[in-house]
Amino acid sequence: MVKSLLANGWQGAPILFHSKSGLVTGSHRFAALTKLYDMIQHGDDIDIETTEHIDFVLFETDLAEDVTDIVDDYCKREDIPFDWIPFDSLEPVFVGTRIEQYKEELAEW
Numbered sequence: 001m002v003k004s005l006l007a008n009g010w011q012g013a014p015i016l017f018h019s020k021s022g023l024v025t026g027s028h029r030f031a032a033l034t035k036l037y038d039m040i041q042h043g044d045d046i047d048i049e050t051t052e053h054i055d056f057v058l059f060e061t062d063l064a065e066d067v068t069d070i071v072d073d074y075c076k077r078e079d080i081p082f083d084w085i086p087f088d089s090l091e092p093v094f095v096g097t098r099i100e101q102y103k104e105e106l107a108e109w
Helices: 002-008 027-041 048-059 068-078 098-102
Strands: 015-018 064-066
Touching (some): 002 027, 002 048
């Protein structure tokens, strides 16, 4: 995934997160972004063009979206805790919200 981010930049929907409970989607992409960030911080043997590309991916792309309100509303409506959200099938959580625009890009939809 790191190689893909370097070659193609950020593709697809942003990572969706809950401000108190953590990631809703994107754990693999988050791990790849963390690796890219670490590459810069530790001065890995990368050329300046690659460093500039990593900077763009990390700091000038909409990588994540806070969905706390949407998830909290769903949990309240369904009377369930965050841990019970159907993370492998998120359509019930996000249908009819602004996140629905990403449904074709979210494997978890």
